[in-house]
Amino acid sequence: MKRAERLQTLPPYPFARWAARVNAARNQGLDVVSMDIGSPDLPPEEDVVEALYQSARRPDSHGYPGYRGIPELRRAVADYYGRRFGVELDADTQVVPLIGSKEGIVNLALACLDPGDLVLVPDPGYAPYTMGTLLAGGEVAAFPLLAENDFLPDLDAIPAEAADRAVLMWLNYPNNPTGAVAGLDFFARTVSFAREHSILLCHDAPYCDVTYGGYVAPSLLQVPGAEDVAVEFNSLSKTANMAGWRIGMAVGNAEALAALARVKSNVDSGIFRPLQEAAIRALAADPEWLAVRNATYAERIDVILETLVEVGMETVRPHATLYVWARVPTGWASEEFARELLEQTGVAVAPGPFFGPAGEGYVRLSVTAPTERVREAMARLREFVGSTG
Numbered sequence: 061m062k063r064a065e066r067l068q069t070l071p072p073y074p075f076a077r078w079a080a081r082v083n084a085a086r087n088q089g090l091d092v093v094s095m096d097i098g099s100p101d102l103p104p105e106e107d108v109v110e111a112l113y114q115s116a117r118r119p120d121s122h123g124y125p126g127y128r129g130i131p132e133l134r135r136a137v138a139d140y141y142g143r144r145f146g147v148e149l150d151a152d153t154q155v156v157p158l159i160g161s162k163e164g165i166v167n168l169a170l171a172c173l174d175p176g177d178l179v180l181v182p183d184p185g186y187a188p189y190t191m192g193t194l195l196a197g198g199e200v201a202a203f204p205l206l207a208e209n210d211f212l213p214d215l216d217a218i219p220a221e222a223a224d225r226a227v228l229m230w231l232n233y234p235n236n237p238t239g240a241v242a243g244l245d246f247f248a249r250t251v252s253f254a255r256e257h258s259i260l261l262c263h264d265a266p267y268c269d270v271t272y273g274g275y276v277a278p279s280l281l282q283v284p285g286a287e288d289v290a291v292e293f294n295s296l297s298k299t300a301n302m303a304g305w306r307i308g309m310a311v312g313n314a315e316a317l318a319a320l321a322r323v324k325s326n327v328d329s330g331i332f333r334p335l336q337e338a339a340i341r342a343l344a345a346d347p348e349w350l351a352v353r354n355a356t357y358a359e360r361i362d363v364i365l366e367t368l369v370e371v372g373m374e375t376v377r378p379h380a381t382l383y384v385w386a387r388v389p390t391g392w393a394s395e396e397f398a399r400e401l402l403e404q405t406g407v408a409v410a411p412g413p414f415f416g417p418a419g420e421g422y423v424r425l426s427v428t429a430p431t432e433r434v435r436e437a438m439a440r441l442r443e444f445v446g447s448t449g
């Protein structure tokens with residue numbers, strides 16, 4: 061079978077390779093605690109499921125749903141941005157519903173990049189920023205996110221030549237995998253940077269409502285004039301515990317969104333109408349429901365941090381996201397540590413280099429296992445580090 065050249069540049073998705081290893085451990089009889097991927101273990105709000113059910117029962121819900129989402133969903137996204145961030149969006153030109161934000165991230169690359177175009181990508185970072193670029197024939201210039209800079213990029217350290225050549229730049233706060241957060245002052249600097257270098261700034265914000273200790277994450281679109289140079293991706297996967305439903309959105313710069321919508325109309329045929337109606341309900345989530353859900357994650361984070369401190373794995377408390385980013389004990393490489401931990405104890409964590417070379421020396425622990433399972437996993441981690449240290 062012939063395979064396209066572009067496949068040569070596209071490595072297998074790191075988590076697909078890792079999933080095979082986790083399955084092998086399971087098949088060998090290990091009781092695996094999955095703290096490697098960020099798939100929420102808790103269900104969505106009951107009313108959201110009910111909205112899906114009611115809509116699915118209607119005979120007129122099952123045809124092709126249209127390309128740019130039903131107007132009511134676009135309106136609900138605009139209302140959410142207005143309520144939550146004070147950002148005004150035109151529901152018709154500044155909102156594109158997505159089949160999960162991952163496809164939007166990759167399709168935006170197809171919409172904006174020609175072969176050889178340069179894209180600025182965070183390292184460590186969510187893999188599709190790089191994979192989308194490579195699929196589109198673009199080139200990646202990675203900028204490091206370092207602990208000493210609170211995992212924010214040093215914009216002054218990005219070579220002027222790369223900044224001038226770049227077509228897109230990816231940012232993601234609250235950040236996967238580091239758990240770092242960014243303030244509006246930082247966003248304002250990146251908007252200026254994008255304007256100065258004629259870059260389309262792409263901010264990915266799926267964790268903006270997964271926050272702790274009173275932290276409130278801003279939208280990059282709160283920066284005055286950001287919509288001239290930026291799009292923001294968002295998702296109900298983490299906010300509303302709907303990762304399997306595949307519902308996300310891109311908002312902001314109308315021209316970039318029109319390009320994205322053109323690619324999508326040629327690739328997919330929209331989102332099942334009952335999912336869109338359920339998403340409308342999810343976008344109006346009860347703040348109390350969110351608070352209770354986030355408190356559950358916060359309790360798990362406490363359990364994880366207590367253990368990491370005890371075994372001497374350096375980390376910082378995240379104010380948001382589903383992740384704790386921790387240094388592996390001295391003498392270990394990340395993947396070796398994660399592999400041994402998995403094979404000896406059944407605890408699955410994500411090796412830092414899955415997110416880029418700057419992730420070496422770290423592992424990412426996800427808080428999406430039930431609290432009792434997190435306790436169990438941390439007991440096993442304590443024993444593992446104790447016996448190998």
Ligand SMILES: Cc1ncc(COP(=O)(O)O)c(C=O)c1O
Nearest residue numbers: 160161162186236264295297308
């Ligand atoms: C930073 C980031 N962006 C996007 C996504 C994808 O979200 P979705 O489920 O909406 O495709 C994830 C999922 O883990 C993520 O961590």
